[in-house]
Amino acid sequence: MNKDWKIETRAVQAGYEPENGGPRVLPLYQSTTYKYDDAQSVADLFDLKRDGFFYTRLANPTVDAFEKKMASLEGGVAAVAVSAGQAASMMSVMNIASAGDHFVAVSSLYGGTVSLFTNTLKKFGIEVTFISPDADDDAVRRAFRPNSKALFAEMLANPALIVLDVERFARLAHEAGVPLIVDNTFPTAYLCRPFDFGADIVTHSTTKYTDGHALCVGGVVIEKGGFDWNNGKFPGLCEPDESYHGLVYTKNFPAAPYSVKMRVQYVRDLGNGMAPFNAFLSNVGLETLHLRMERHSSNALALAKHLEQHPKVGWVNYPGLKSSTQYALAQKYLPNGASGVLCFGVKGGKPAGEIVMNSLKLAAIVVHVADVRTGVLHPASMTHRQLSDAELAAAGVSPDMIRVSVGIENIDDIISDFDQALAKA
Numbered sequence: 066m067n068k069d070w071k072i073e074t075r076a077v078q079a080g081y082e083p084e085n086g087g088p089r090v091l092p093l094y095q096s097t098t099y100k101y102d103d104a105q106s107v108a109d110l111f112d113l114k115r116d117g118f119f120y121t122r123l124a125n126p127t128v129d130a131f132e133k134k135m136a137s138l139e140g141g142v143a144a145v146a147v148s149a150g151q152a153a154s155m156m157s158v159m160n161i162a163s164a165g166d167h168f169v170a171v172s173s174l175y176g177g178t179v180s181l182f183t184n185t186l187k188k189f190g191i192e193v194t195f196i197s198p199d200a201d202d203d204a205v206r207r208a209f210r211p212n213s214k215a216l217f218a219e220m221l222a223n224p225a226l227i228v229l230d231v232e233r234f235a236r237l238a239h240e241a242g243v244p245l246i247v248d249n250t251f252p253t254a255y256l257c258r259p260f261d262f263g264a265d266i267v268t269h270s271t272t273k274y275t276d277g278h279a280l281c282v283g284g285v286v287i288e289k290g291g292f293d294w295n296n297g298k299f300p301g302l303c304e305p306d307e308s309y310h311g312l313v314y315t316k317n318f319p320a321a322p323y324s325v326k327m328r329v330q331y332v333r334d335l336g337n338g339m340a341p342f343n344a345f346l347s348n349v350g351l352e353t354l355h356l357r358m359e360r361h362s363s364n365a366l367a368l369a370k371h372l373e374q375h376p377k378v379g380w381v382n383y384p385g386l387k388s389s390t391q392y393a394l395a396q397k398y399l400p401n402g403a404s405g406v407l408c409f410g411v412k413g414g415k416p417a418g419e420i421v422m423n424s425l426k427l428a429a430i431v432v433h434v435a436d437v438r439t440g441v442l443h444p445a446s447m448t449h450r451q452l453s454d455a456e457l458a459a460a461g462v463s464p465d466m467i468r469v470s471v472g473i474e475n476i477d478d479i480i481s482d483f484d485q486a487l488a489k490a
């Protein structure tokens with residue numbers, strides 16, 4: 066791959082280079098295992114003394130190509146593809162925090178991530194402190210403890226659509242000696258690259274715009290490279306791993322110690338790597354990422370502007386609208402488009418909103434976001450149902466909120482559909 070290629074070219078071509086006479090399209094290697102001529106080669110693979118594939122639970126050529134493309138798009142050194150966005154969030158923290166440790170998270174997160182951090186990681190002995198996205202620097206500093214290992218946030222929060230001030234949070238994370246982990250699911254690398262603003266780890270639910278067609282569930286964790294893991298807080302990366310005969314990740318794999326550790330310890334032991342077929346589909350999805358994100362963003366902005374002046378609409382939240390509290394941050398971090406998700410409330414509250422949702426014809430009610438088809442969802446009773454009222458408020462979810470995932474259909478058809486549904490409310 067030419068390292069000067071722009072992001073559109075890398076979305077199409079990065080990750081896979083056919084050999085002379087080889088298949089032009091990334092093949093699906095649907096095989097759990099790989100053949101070797103001598104036993105020593107396999108032993109060396111087990112000892113991480115050489116690169117290669119020996120068992121698909123750890124690595125597979127199709128998944129590997131997808132990981133390389135994701136790392137290239139985000140500008141990172143390595144990526145690990147996993148079974149779901151949930152696995153990506155969990156692994157990104159677990160890789161550097163164990164029982165007795167703590168981390169800080171910005172509260173405006175996807176509901177599933179809030180549950181994972183509040184309930185499941187707590188059962189593993191890892192504690193979280195949530196901070197408001199508006200917390201001032203001192204409030205963020207106060208949230209860190211001596212045993213804190215990370216700061217976690219969403220680049221464009223689902224569904225509050227709060228834009229992360231990445232530069233500020235990266236500075237505060239680094240002051241505390243921990244990496245900033247950014248879930249970049251909604252913008253994707255095409256609209257924003259958090260590494261360019263100081264983030265250290267990026268995660269995605271690839272189920273969303275990466276796949277883009279609602280075909281498969283997946284996740285990925287990407288490492289920027291260059292974080293100082295030797296600051297005394299991360300013994301798991303800097304001390305010998307007895308399960309690999311005393312290997313030290315920061316010494317033996319200095320370019321990407323975090324990713325190597327995640328794969329050879331956790332993906333190996335937990336078995337939650339991405340399946341080859343899902344990597345194959347997700348790679349095809351990425352080939353049109355740039356075109357889709359442009360159209361998702363322009364359609365969402367047009368629908369947001371239309372709804373904003375509609376007499377039956379009480380409020381609209383889209384970071385690309387001048388009226389949005391997030392507009393200035395969106396101009397800085399998402400100058401090429403604010404992605405395809407908007408939220409709005411119908412005058413008359415939840416009951417009127419339900420009539421609108423039930424009356425839509427082109428847009429479907431789906432528990433999904435970020436695919437080519439327009440869809441709607443009611444976060445308070447669906448994706449964020451497990452959250453308490455206080456958690457809902459912290460996540461920016463009001464009872465009347467309708468979340469629209471604006472697809473790439475013709476914008477006139479999308480607007481007509483909302484108009485005819487609003488007419489019934």
Ligand code: PLP
Nearest residue numbers: 149150151175223250270272283
């Ligand atoms: N992160 C964000 C921002 C999400 O929106 C979601 C799911 O909606 C997830 C993570 C979890 O991803 P998955 O459903 O692929 O497990």
